[in-house]
Amino acid sequence: MLNILKSFLKEGIKTEDITPYNEQNIVIYKRLPKHLKGSLNIRHVDCGSCNACEYELTALSNVFYDIERFGIKFVASPKHADALTITGPITRNMYKPLLDAIQNTPNPKVIIAIGDCSIDGGLFKGAYGIVGGLKDINIEPHILIRGCPPHPRDIISGILKGFEG
Amino acid sequence: MAHSLAFVKAVEKICDIDIPPKARYIRAILLELERLMCNLNDFAFIFQDVGYSFGAQKVFALKEMLMRLNETLTGNRFNRNIIKIGGVSKELDTNAIKEVLGLLEKEYLKYKKLFLNSSTVLERTDTTGRIFYETAKKHAALGYVAKASNIFFDTRAILEKDLYGSLVKAFKLEQGDVSARVKVRFNDIEESFNIIKTFIENMPLGDIAKNIEPKDGEAFGYEEGQRGNITHFLRIEHGLISRWKIRDPSFHNWPIIQKAVLGDIIADFPLINKSLNLSYAGNDL
Numbered sequence: 001m002l003n004i005l006k007s008f009l010k011e012g013i014k015t016e017d018i019t020p021y022n023e024q025n026i027v028i029y030k031r032l033p034k035h036l037k038g039s040l041n042i043r044h045v046d047c048g049s050c051n052a053c054e055y056e057l058t059a060l061s062n063v064f065y066d067i068e069r070f071g072i073k074f075v076a077s078p079k080h081a082d083a084l085t086i087t088g089p090i091t092r093n094m095y096k097p098l099l100d101a102i103q104n105t106p107n108p109k110v111i112i113a114i115g116d117c118s119i120d121g122g123l124f125k126g127a128y129g130i131v132g133g134l135k136d137i138n139i140e141p142h143i144l145i146r147g148c149p150p151h152p153r154d155i156i157s158g159i160l161k162g163f164e165g
Numbered sequence: 166m167a168h169s170l171a172f173v174k175a176v177e178k179i180c181d182i183d184i185p186p187k188a189r190y191i192r193a194i195l196l197e198l199e200r201l202m203c204n205l206n207d208f209a210f211i212f213q214d215v216g217y218s219f220g221a222q223k224v225f226a227l228k229e230m231l232m233r234l235n236e237t238l239t240g241n242r243f244n245r246n247i248i249k250i251g252g253v254s255k256e257l258d259t260n261a262i263k264e265v266l267g268l269l270e271k272e273y274l275k276y277k278k279l280f281l282n283s284s285t286v287l288e289r290t291d292t293t294g295r296i297f298y299e300t301a302k303k304h305a306a307l308g309y310v311a312k313a314s315n316i317f318f319d320t321r322a323i324l325e326k327d328l329y330g331s332l333v334k335a336f337k338l339e340q341g342d343v344s345a346r347v348k349v350r351f352n353d354i355e356e357s358f359n360i361i362k363t364f365i366e367n368m369p370l371g372d373i374a375k376n377i378e379p380k381d382g383e384a385f386g387y388e389e390g391q392r393g394n395i396t397h398f399l400r401i402e403h404g405l406i407s408r409w410k411i412r413d414p415s416f417h418n419w420p421i422i423q424k425a426v427l428g429d430i431i432a433d434f435p436l437i438n439k440s441l442n443l444s445y446a447g448n449d450l
Contacts, residue, residue: 052243062225
């Protein structure tokens with residue numbers, strides 16, 4: 001216990017300041033509803049990604065980025081969520097579950113596309129196992145965060161930027 | 166990374182070329198950086214699953230340091246876009262690696278001690294999720310699962326003895342429980358530190374890539390990923406890939422989990438699952 005306290009005092013706080021910035025990696029199609037600011041519950045849907053985006057989403061809760069200080073939280077069911085994060089090219093097997101997840105999210109639902117694959121299939125464009133990106137199934141996300149995979153800083157910044165203006 | 170290496174190795178075998186020694190060293194260093202990152206990630210999740218979030222967050226911070234190192238080295242946090250057929254596409258900044266790894270090793274040893282000396286952690290991990298030698302042998306377990314159940318199989322030690330020499334030790338444990346699998350990871354982490362240090366010191370001079378002439382044919386490519394041996398089978402016809410089969414170590418290790426959880430309480434399932442850290446997609450390839 002004493003060692004733990006000592007290391008707290010010695011190392012200080014590692015969390016970094018993140019001020020939302022405009023960047024080419026962040027594309028905002030629609031503004032997010034104002035009332036969700038400070039309390040955004042996210043359900044993550046992996047539609048066949050290579051897991052690099054998931055690694056970065058996990059990194060969001062580490063001490064450097066600490067996403068919960070912005071009131072953004074990951075939940076276990078689309079029924080509890082305000083927003084869905086979607087990664088990966090949409091595979092044929094995940095197409096139906098994705099539609100179900102979107103249908104089960106209460107209105108106003110926010111859709112956040114993470115990574116290049118999610119919008120148009122990216123690297124996997126035209127492959128036999130995939131339906132295509134969100135563009136191909138006519139779902140317009142609110143925010144798109146580009147990158148392969150996107151930097152955690154871009155993800156946080158993109159979500160915060162969505163509330164502005 | 167390990168998968169892309171297995172793929173390029175298959176192509177290089179078909180085209181019958183030897184890559185420059187410097188490229189081999191750089192590839193090996195990148196592979197160890199990836200192994201280190203994955204092992205630290207698993208280590209952190211084990212802490213998380215026994216409910217010790219202090220340790221988990223500390224080790225996650227180490228992983229983040231490593232990913233930032235990757236970003237400065239290759240411009241991508243996952244070291245993508247650096248392996249190419251015939252070599253590598255970029256030189257490495259070895260001073261940056263040395264600096265970060267020095268810091269990392271010191272920190273890592275602290276949390277290893279924390280793990281091995283904490284009764285709360287050991288109570289959960291010891292004798293949990295035992296995989297016996299016979300089960301592992303029958304399912305042809307790979308990677309850390311095999312090493313924790315008294316089977317040593319490491320692609321680096323078998324196929325690339327000329328490069329690694331005695332750097333990859335024949336490390337194996339008998340218990341086959343969660344804590345044995347974590348201890349195997351400790352050994353892997355320490356080995357990675359050692360390999361990176363040795364390779365940086367002995368880095369040969371010369372080119373980092375070679376031009377290749379595409380040829381037709383078929384070949385196997387092997388690489389030791391973090392989870393175990395990765396095998397790619399590749400057939401090239403008329404300059405195009407006509408058949409490509411990928412075998413991930415998770416394909417071998419998935420069926421073992423049903424034997425591992427027998428007799429354990431339900432709360433231990435996430436812990437056992439994490440200690441095996443199987444890939445869902447790897448099974449379907």
